[in-house]
Amino acid sequence: MEPSDAGGLDAEAALALLRGGEITVEGRLVEASNATLYCEIALDGARARCVYKPVRGERPLWDFPDGTLAAREMAAYELSEQLGGGLVPPTVLRDGPFGAGMAQLWIDTDDTVETVDLVRGGDRRLREIALFDAVINNADRKGGHLLPAPSGRVYAIDHGVAFHCDDKLRTVLWNWRGQPFDAGERALLDGLRAALGGPLGERLDDLLTRAEIAALAGRVDRLLARGRFPHPSADWPAIPWPPF
Structure with a gap:
């Protein structure tokens, strides 16, 4: 931060x-x-x-x-x-x-930045948020949950409907669907998978059910096995409403 x-x-x-x-x-x-x-x-x-x-x-x-x-x-x-x-x-x-x-x-935002333009243009700063959302199974990534800040960072907020055991990924960030992960992204996922067996997993024990933690680990395993960003599911609306 x-x-x-x-x-x-x-x-x-x-x-x-x-x-x-x-x-x-x-x-x-x-x-x-x-x-x-x-x-x-x-x-x-x-x-x-x-x-x-x-x-x-x-x-x-x-x-x-x-x-x-x-x-x-x-x-x-x-x-x-x-x-x-x-x-x-x-x-x-x-x-x-x-x-x-x-x-x-509270994060101060840069009012000169249009979130719609960031999303539609596939701003590279949003790629890490797209990966994050795939990991946590975010069911409600609206454009309004993205905060462009004066420093140039983009923050992500409102994650109350995440970590479900079923596939519920619903987001405006489909710009990278099907694209392969780069080396840095694969390393992040490898590190996360290892951490789930250690202190991170222990902290999550107080926040999520065991089934939800197991589902989280399974999502990370699938992302690593496939090596690319997910495609929208045919069984769940791909984009939240309203999207912004």
Whole structure:
């Protein structure tokens, strides 16, 4: 994470603030389908903005167990860190004004960048997000979940509907479908597969079911065996609605 994208905080300082700071709710992001609160967080003179999603504000879904979306957001952050870090903003699980939930650092965006143009043009920065989404089985990668920041990075947010055991990949990032992985991408997948048998797997035990972790490992194995980005499934809508 670039400090210029998050009020001058680096990732380590942001995590400390998110874990121990006092959260003050300032508003609600009304376009979100679940309760998503815009907040200030403060600790020992340090201040920043964050998004807080309480578990009690999650809307029930037919295909995901109730009360699990915050944990899936945290699992996505853990996977992002394993794949090199800086893709998903610093994220923690903690108690807040409305109970347990997910708190994630707010990212300032570059308003001169059009997300539609990034997606339609196949911007190379989105390729790593496409790989990430294939790994976590993201069922809702809308264009609005991509945040172009002043530093030039593009961050990925909103991963509550991911890690399902069934194939549910639904995304606007199909630009690289069928293309072979490069050496760096294969190395990332190899490292992830090994990490799932170690500390990463232990951390995910508290966030996902054993079946979901096994399905995650299976997806990584299939991606490595096929050596290329997946194609859309014929059994599931390929693009979320609305896409942006």
